[in-house]
Amino acid sequence: MPVYITFENDTMMAKIIGDIDHHTAKDIREDIDSALFDHKPKVLYLDYKEVTFMDSSGIGLIMGRYKQMQLLEGELRVINVSAQLKKVMRVAGLDKLAVIEGNK
Amino acid sequence: MKCINEMSLTFPSKSSNEGFARVSVSAFFSQLDPTVDELADVKTAVSEAVTNCIIHAYKDRIGLVYINARIFEGGKIRIKIRDKGCGIADVAQAMEPMFTSCQGGERAGLGFAVMQSFMDKVTVISRVGKGTTVTLSKTIKSRGMADD
Numbered sequence: 001m002p003v004y005i006t007f008e009n010d011t012m013m014a015k016i017i018g019d020i021d022h023h024t025a026k027d028i029r030e031d032i033d034s035a036l037f038d039h040k041p042k043v044l045y046l047d048y049k050e051v052t053f054m055d056s057s058g059i060g061l062i063m064g065r066y067k068q069m070q071l072l073e074g075e076l077r078v079i080n081v082s083a084q085l086k087k088v089m090r091v092a093g094l095d096k097l098a099v100i101e102g103n104k
Numbered sequence: 105m106k107c108i109n110e111m112s113l114t115f116p117s118k119s120s121n122e123g124f125a126r127v128s129v130s131a132f133f134s135q136l137d138p139t140v141d142e143l144a145d146v147k148t149a150v151s152e153a154v155t156n157c158i159i160h161a162y163k164d165r166i167g168l169v170y171i172n173a174r175i176f177e178g179g180k181i182r183i184k185i186r187d188k189g190c191g192i193a194d195v196a197q198a199m200e201p202m203f204t205s206c207q208g209g210e211r212a213g214l215g216f217a218v219m220q221s222f223m224d225k226v227t228v229i230s231r232v233g234k235g236t237t238v239t240l241s242k243t244i245k246s247r248g249m250a251d252d
Contacts, residue, residue, distance in 0.1 A: 022155045023119035029210065053126075053144075055151040056218050060210035084144045091201075091221050092214050 003031045012041035017050045020058040029061055033068065042074045049080035058085070059092040109135070110174040117162040117169050117187070119155075125171060126151040132173050133181055136244045145222040146181070146242065152215040153185040153238045160205065161189025161236055179244040184237055191232035199228065 002024055004015045014032050018024065036044065044065060051058075062078060069076045081089070111132050115121045126147040133146060150171075157169045170186040192198045198205075199220075204213030219226045223240045230236040 019123055021119075021122045021151055022159060023122050025210070053123075053147065053151075055148050055155065056214040057155070057211075059214055064210040084141060084148075087222075088148060088218060091218050 002028050005031065005035045007039060007041070010042035011045065012036065012039060012043070013045045013047060015047040015050060019053040020051060020061060021053070021055050022057045025057040025061050029064060032065060036065075036068055036072070040072055040074075042072075044069050044074060044076050046076070046078045047080050048078060048082070048085055051082075051085060054085050054088055056088065056092070058088060059094060062089070062094055063092070105176045105180065108175045108177060110172065112173075113171040114168055116166050117158045117189075118166060119158055121169070122151055122154055122158065125154045125169070129171065129173050129183060133175070133244065136175065136179055136181070138244045142242075142244055146183070146240075149219045149222045149226075149240050150183060150185070152218050153183075153240065156215055156238070157185065157187040157189065157236075159211070161187040161191075163190065181242055181244055183240045185240070186235065186237040188235040191234055192228070192230040192236055193232050195228050195230055 002017055004017065006013045006015075012035060014035070016028055020028065046062065046065065048054075062076070066076045113125065113128055115125065129150045130143050130147045134143065138146075154169060154171075161167065167187060167189055170184075172184045172186075174182045176182065197203055199216040201217040202213045204211045216226065216228075219238070219240060223242045225241040227239045228236065
């Protein structure tokens with residue numbers, strides 16, 4: 001299972017495990033979206049602590065979830081992002097779009 | 105420029121090979137004793153180029169992806185990623201950040217932008233109906249040099 005999902009009040013935490021590429025992104029996206037629409041949280045945390053690799057497929061994943069949270073009038077927070085993953089996110093200007101935090 | 109070492113890989117354009125391709129290429133360059141960041145840069149750029157072959161070049165079929173990786177003197181590396189797929193009609197447009205020909209899905213259109221920011225040089229040669237070759241170049245500022 002590439003993503004572990006937990007809830008606390010209005011907050012949903014999605015912990016992504018392993019590599020995020022074009023091959024894995026689809027399953028990760030479907031798991032998160034299905035939980036998102038069942039529970040309609042106010043805050044979605046994407047936890048990148050256990051992410052071992054990310055290419056631009058990971059950017060699509062974040063942009064897509066950002067749009068979903070806008071529809072839910074909620075907020076997206078991306079946490080535990082390593083320096084290398086931040087570098088990929090900066091290419092897309094994602095650091096301006098969502099709240100990206102180092103360690104939590 | 106003298107080539108010190110090289111390797112080639114050929115595999116079908118299945119998405120399950122994306123991880124295999126980037127890990128194999130980075131394993132080959134590990135003999136240059138690169139930093140973790142340098143190796144991650146190469147892995148990411150290779151992943152983007154191989155993904156392009158899979159989702160664009162061979163959009164509706166499985167074809168072969170060819171990788172040739174070379175090490176030159178002075179820590180210079182060059183990776184050629186080639187396909188015999190549909191080709192790109194307008195390379196300049198394909199390389200524009202945020203441009204994507206994918207309808208639906210969640211492709212960010214940033215593959216070439218990532219390659220360009222993670223490598224020193226990216227060149228693309230494409231012929232419609234014949235295929236595309238992406239060449240990625242970088243100098244590894246190694247802690248040590250593999251010269252034998």
